[in-house]
């Protein structure tokens with residue numbers, strides 16, 4: 163390990179090593195939506211996880227906030243491994259790690275006011291005195307741009323638009339003063355004119371409060387906008403990862419290149435290389451490259467040997483036998 | 487087939503409202519739009535802006551609680567609302583057809599692909615034999631590039647992208663002149679979405695029908711369509727050739743806001759800016775220009791007077807910033 167990398171990891175807020183999540187699918191077989199995934203997050207850093215549906219993004223997010231327990235691997239957060247903590251320790255960990263979901267409609271309770279949504283976590287996790295609860299709620303609502311706060315406090319979720327509800331979800335995550343937030347496709351159900359506001363809000367929180375984000379998306383353009391780094395997943399494995407600017411300028415993995423060509427508005431006209439549109443095979447015991455069935459550059463070696471993730475340029479890693 | 491100036495769809499002064507116990511919801515207001523033979527026109531707008539309502543109105547598929555309060559829809563010159571029920575049944579699908587927003591559920595889960603295509607054909611063309619309809623089903627699968635063995639497949643045995651191809655095959659089964667596609671790729675992954683769009687473009691070039699392509703994805707529509715209609719609160723506030731959809735051009739403030747709100751993948755600089763506020767309540771529209779509470783350029787007149795349509799070069803706009811005399815002096 164290079165010296166630079168060693169110091170980086172020493173100061174990392176989150177350091178995930180060889181994370182594996184497996185689920186039983188009957189007849190003694192298992193799928194592995196997360197297969198030896200490693201990454202780290204610095205305070206205030208945004209890592210964008212990109213990949214198509216079923217590639218394992220949400221599962222990584224859920225394991226990181228410990229909504230599920232990983233099957234193998236380590237999750238170091240602020241110096242301790244939280245991969246298998248339980249009970250009180252796990253409850254305490256909720257203060258560090260929060261998650262915001264895709265569906266701003268489903269994640270709030272229709273019978274509670276916005277004030278009640280926020281009072282609960284504030285009371286539970288902030289020990290700075292009851293008197294401050296009300297002030298803290300005002301502060302949170304102002305921070306996420308839900309003004310005038312006195313009006314917002316009294317409202318019920320159905321009285322808010324999708325974008326406003328997503329802001330409430332973010333305010334609720336912020337209520338416990340977390341070190342990082344997993345944001346799982348937080349804008350994909352919102353209208354275009356509203357999306358930019360949520361992305362900018364995340365940017366402010368990262369800059370002003372040093373909150374780190376694992377930003378999960380299937381959209382490369384928003385990943386590039388908000389992410390310091392981008393990590394491209396396919397079939398539960400990291401295909402390519404690099405600082406955003408580098409990845410956008412020099413994508414080397416065939417899957418990343420396919421994502422590029424498919425993104426609307428990338429003057430990359432002309433038809434895509436023929437691909438089968440088949441979802442990735444997540445079954446355990448799969449051999450070779452997970453992308454082989456759809457890869458225009460597939461060769462014999464791809465079907466027999468899984469390509470390792472190797473550094474192709476400083477800080478730029480790709481898992482491919484024939485990177486472009 | 488090359489695009490000609492021959493109109494396939496003519497929408498004139500169309501207004502549609504939903505009748506609810508709390509009053510009228512003005513889902514579509516004063517819309518004018520023409521789609522020519524072989525042309526792809528995009529219709530973009532945010533959720534609730536009235537896109538699907540417009541699509542259903544054209545197909546004359548509005549449900550009981552919706553009323554066309556004003557205007558006319560003509561397809562191939564025929565006033566769609568002047569047809570008898572029987573005539574409409576023959577007209578729909580053979581002259582105009584639609585790919586629905588919830589296409590995944592548009593297929594019957596207990597029927598094979600072949601039966602669904604054949605039944606659709608026979609429902610609208612009872613004069614055809616079952617055998618002829620079967621032959622057509624095979625041709626259609628070839629056209630959307632699905633292996634003929636899937637004629638015997640059930641929808642759940644197909645991937646999302648393949649199901650969508652089947653839905654498109656059904657929409658074009660009777661060679662309609664106009665196909666309305668309501669968010670045909672929204673539920674799909676970006677790579678699958680792109681391959682479906684390539685497919686649509688290819689088939690459209692080959693067969694030559696016109697498409698009204700409804701979407702909330704601005705960049706996608708700009709890429710596919712030759713002209714784009716931008717809808718806000720039930721009105722088409724701008725109608726523009728796609729190649730002019732860029733920030734260096736003058737646009738309606740709402741269009742400009744949308745252009746600034748989208749992060750570009752390959753631009754050198756990535757800054758984005760949202761549009762403040764939220765879309766209005768269609769039961770209680772703001773007076774004057776409906777966009778004025780969110781518009782950074784709003785003037786006094788905008789709060790009082792609704793802007794009328796202005797032709798500005800190749801664009802049609804509804805905004806007080808574009809004054810007829812001034813605009814035409816520039817042209």
Ligand SMILES: Nc1ncnc2c1ncn2[C@@H]1O[C@H](COP(=O)(O)OP(=O)(O)OP(=O)(O)O)[C@@H](O)[C@H]1O
Nearest residue numbers: 504506511513532533534535536537538539540768
């Ligand atoms: N049956 C109905 N009764 C009352 N209002 C309705 C009904 N159907 C739609 N509306 C309203 O009409 C307006 C336009 O709806 P429409 O479905 O046409 O929008 P859209 O642009 O297709 O939106 P989306 O992008 O979400 O599909 C919305 O305000 C909607 O709430």
Ligand SMILES: Nc1ncnc2c1ncn2[C@@H]1O[C@H](COP(=O)(O)OP(=O)(O)O)[C@@H](O)[C@H]1O
Nearest residue numbers: 185195213214215216217218219220221222444
């Ligand atoms: N609790 C679970 N039990 C079994 N399979 C699951 C579970 N959660 C997720 N999966 C499977 O894991 C795969 C990856 O899912 P997910 O992480 O949600 O992908 P993404 O977020 O990238 O769309 C999918 O095949 C999904 O069906």
Ligand code: SF4
Nearest residue numbers: 451454457464482483
């Ligand atoms: S390893 Fe082979 S199949 Fe996999 S992405 Fe690279 S070239 Fe394609």
Ligand code: SF4
Nearest residue numbers: 775778781788805806
């Ligand atoms: S009419 Fe006025 S408020 Fe409406 S878009 Fe134009 S400038 Fe803005």
Ligand SMILES: [Mg+2]
Nearest residue numbers: 219220221346
């Ligand atoms: Mg997911």
Ligand SMILES: [Mg+2]
Nearest residue numbers: 537538539587
């Ligand atoms: Mg709709």
